Amino acid sequence: MRVYLDNAATTPIRPEVLECYIDTLKLIGNPSSVHSSGQQVRQVLEEARESLAKSLDCDRSEVLFTSGGTESDNLAIKGIYWQRRDEDANRNVVISAGTEHHGVIDPIEWLEAHEVAEVQLVPVNFDGELDLSWLAKYLEENHSKVALISLMWANNETGVVTDIKAVTTLANAFGIPVHTDAVAAFGHVQTSFKESGLAAMSISAHKLGGPVGIGALIVSRATKLVSIIHGGGQERGMRSGTMNAPAAKAFAMAAEIAVRTLDEERARLAGIKNTLVEKAKTINSSLGHTAEKADTLPNxxxxxxxxxxxxxxxxxxxxxxxxxxxxxxxxxxxNRPSHVLIAMGRTEDEAKGCLRITLGHESTESDIEALLASLPKAIDATLKAGLSSQ
Ligand SMILES: Cc1ncc(COP(=O)(O)O)c(C=O)c1O
Known part of the structure; x- marks a missing residue:
């Protein structure tokens, strides 16, 4: 039996979600068709939207279904940037951080290369935490130039959690919209959209026991954005293309389970994580726990x-x-060292020596025991190979 400890890359689909997904795939009809077959599928889609909205503590009209986290990040960043520039051409600054996922970094760099955006990065310390006092000072002095802020809720490599409410409190004082990539956070920390003060939030189903290829961008009712995909005008004209009702239903189901079981699952995974961190300390002194002092996800x-x-x-x-x-x-x-670790002040050599273990709903203590049994030999072999190649 293989031991799967890469749940931040993708989680196994939950059996009950898979069953519901397969059943719904059998329905015939385009949710935009007016006949009853189409309307039956439309109902499935709208019930999924309603259920997802409940899990996210937002209004159903704020849920836009997309193909996943990358598309949601692109839609939020480019869409809000263009909207803000349309309203005021002087607003071309995008604030983000070097520890973001490429789903955020790349659209921002694209805007810099093609759409005159100026990028400002919030400094990050050795534990991966953002320097919010820098952000406060920057906004105080430059708020009139800022188009948007995009900072992730939790980091997918180190697990470091950002105080999103602190970010939105600073930004909202100047009416600046904040987008967050919550792909790693959703289902692992409390993510009330209503209370967050966010303009937009990206989430993805395959990180919490749902299928690959479906995600959502939650857009507050006060936020306007320019569409980046044009066509049939689905999803309030902001994301054209036939909606994937079966995947939306499966996503909503996986999210509902993740949110309902969040507290007990956090405690269970934190216990497993603690065993791993404590035992790893005794394996080899060269093995260090990254972001040790930061608030991190339990998985x-x-x-x-x-x-x-x-x-x-x-x-x-x-x-x-x-x-x-x-x-x-x-x-x-x-074969490049992690940009996240580089942004956290590690050298290229240090950043090459990283190992990410990520837990999910199927992870157990015995998975960690298997890892701990194999790790010492693997570390010895890796360090010996490193010495002999010097
Ligand atoms: C933090 C984060 N953002 C965005 C993505 C991209 O999501 P998707 O695979 O749904 O496009 C991922 C996936 O690894 C991620 O971890």
Whole structure:
């Protein structure tokens, strides 16, 4: 039996969600068709929207279904940027951070290259925490130039959680919209959209036991954005394309379970994480717990191995039947050190030695025991290979 410890890349779909997904796929009809077959599918879609809105503590009209986190991030960042520039051409500053997911970094860099955006990055400390006093000072002095702020709710590599309410309190004093990528956070921390003060929030189903290929952008009723996909005018004209009702239903179901069981699951995963962190300390002094002092998600454990290669560790553990990762799966196959660790002040060599273990609804103490049994040998081999290549 393989041990799967890469749930931040994607989680196994929950069995009851899979069953509901397959059943709903059998329905025939386009939700925009006026005949009863179409309207039956429309009802499935709208019930999913209603249910997701409840899980997110937002209004149903604020839920826009998309294909996932990347599309939601692109729609929020480009859509709000263009809207704000349309209203005032002087607003071209986008504030973000070097620790963001590429779903956020790349559209912002695209706006910088093609749409005269000026990018300002909030400084990040050694534990991955944002310097919000810098943000307060920057906004005080430059608020009239700022188009939007995009800062993630929780980091998908280190698990570091941002105080989003503190960010929106600073920004909203100047009427600046804040977008957050909550793909890693949703289902693992309380994420009330209503209380957050956010303009927009990205989420994705396959990170919490739902299917791949469906996500949502939650857009507050006060927020306007320019559409980036044009066509049939679905999703209030903001995201054209036939809506995926079966996936939306499965997403809403997975989200409902994740939110309903959040407190007990947080406590359960925190217990497993604690066992791993404590036992890992006794394995090898070169293995350090990254972001040790920060507030982190209970399902993400990130280590840095001084003098070792995360890629080798991943390969050796894989041979023992254990799936882990070195960072974001979206960069898989690209042999570059993690930009997140670089932004946190690590050198390229230090950033190459990272190991990310991420837990999910199927993870158990015995998965961690299997990892702890394989880890010492894998670390020794990795460090020896590192020494011999010097
Ligand atoms: C924080 C974060 N944002 C965005 C994404 C992209 O989401 P999706 O795979 O649904 O496009 C991911 C996926 O790894 C993520 O972890």
């Amino acid at each position: 993400i454990v990130h280590f840095t191995l001084a003098g070792g290669s995360g890629d080798s560790l991943l390969f050796l553990l894989d041979q023992d039947g254990i799936s882990v990762s070195t960072g974001s799966a979206c960069q898989a196959g690209v």
